Amino acid sequence: xxxxxxxxxxxxxxxxxxxxxxxxxxxxxxxxxxxxxxxxxxxxxxxxxxxxxxxxxxxxxxxxxxxxxx
Numbered sequence: 831x832x833x834x835x836x837x838x839x840x841x842x843x844x845x846x847x848x849x850x851x852x853x854x855x856x857x858x859x860x861x862x863x864x865x866x867x868x869x870x871x872x873x874x875x876x877x878x879x880x881x882x883x884x885x886x887x888x889x890x891x892x893x894x895x896x897x898x899x900x
Contacts (some may be wrong), residue, residue, distance in 0.1 A: 838863050838864045839863070839864060840861060840862070840863050841861070841862045841881065842859055842860070842861050842877060842879060842880040842881065843859065843860050843861075843862065843880065843881045843882075843883060843887065844857075844858070844859045844860075844873055844877055844880050844881070844882050844883070845858065845882070845883045845884070845885065845886070845887045846884070846885075846886075847885075847886040847887070848860060848870070848886070848887045848888075848889070849886060849887070849888045849889070850867070850870060850888075850889045850891065851889070851890060851891055855870065855872070857872060857873045858870055858871065858872055858873060859871055859872075859873055859877055859880060860887070860889065867889050867891050
């Protein structure tokens, strides 16, 4: 994970289904730093400070924008 600058806002968002660049993930968390996807990973237990969303979330990124994750 990228260490957030104090001026930037990190959001952790979880959903049952997340699609990143046309690849589906089930029970996954994405981390957005100032709206840019910086990481994603499977849900592994309770996630502190995480927004939970229903439905399917879709993210399209440039490969250069994806800093971490799987």
